[in-house]
Amino acid sequence: MGKTTTIQIPSNILETIYAGAKELYPRESFLLLRGKKSNGIICITDLVLAPFAIHEEGAVHFNPYMFAGDFSLVGTVHSHPNGNISPSHVDLNYFFGRILVIIGYPYEGKGCLAVYDSNGDELPFEITQPIECNDEEFY
Numbered sequence: 001m002g003k004t005t006t007i008q009i010p011s012n013i014l015e016t017i018y019a020g021a022k023e024l025y026p027r028e029s030f031l032l033l034r035g036k037k038s039n040g041i042i043c044i045t046d047l048v049l050a051p052f053a054i055h056e057e058g059a060v061h062f063n064p065y066m067f068a069g070d071f072s073l074v075g076t077v078h079s080h081p082n083g084n085i086s087p088s089h090v091d092l093n094y095f096f097g098r099i100l101v102i103i104g105y106p107y108e109g110k111g112c113l114a115v116y117d118s119n120g121d122e123l124p125f126e127i128t129q130p131i132e133c134n135d136e137e138f139y
């Protein structure tokens with residue numbers, strides 16, 4: 001059996017993700033995730049706005065080569081305004097990093113969030129205590 005990775009998302013970071021997604025609704029939001037990896041746990045520590053991310057109908061594209069060598073980036077998060085938190089084929093084709101986080105409308109609570117690995121398999125996650133992070137304006 002392969003080792004399962006658990007994702008830890010501090011509650012204030014999740015709030016920031018949800019707030020941004022609500023603001024952009026009905027468009028998709030898209031952010032990069034910075035995090036720390038240790039012993040099968042990936043802890044999200046920061047959100048990074050993807051420069052030159054292009055929001056299109058149903059998909060967001062960005063240039064991953066800009067981030068080559070930045071090993072603190074653990075993956076991406078984007079919203080599904082239709083509320084379906086399953087990954088699309090496009091999502092899996094554009095997979096970046098270790099994890100893919102999808103949030104679905106109405107962007108509230110634990111049920112509007114899912115985490116996937118590059119195979120599209122769902123990973124367990126926990127919402128943890130808020131952490132201190134730079135209070136940037138993302139949208």
Ligand SMILES: [Zn+2]
Nearest residue numbers: 080087088091
């Ligand atoms: Zn998607």
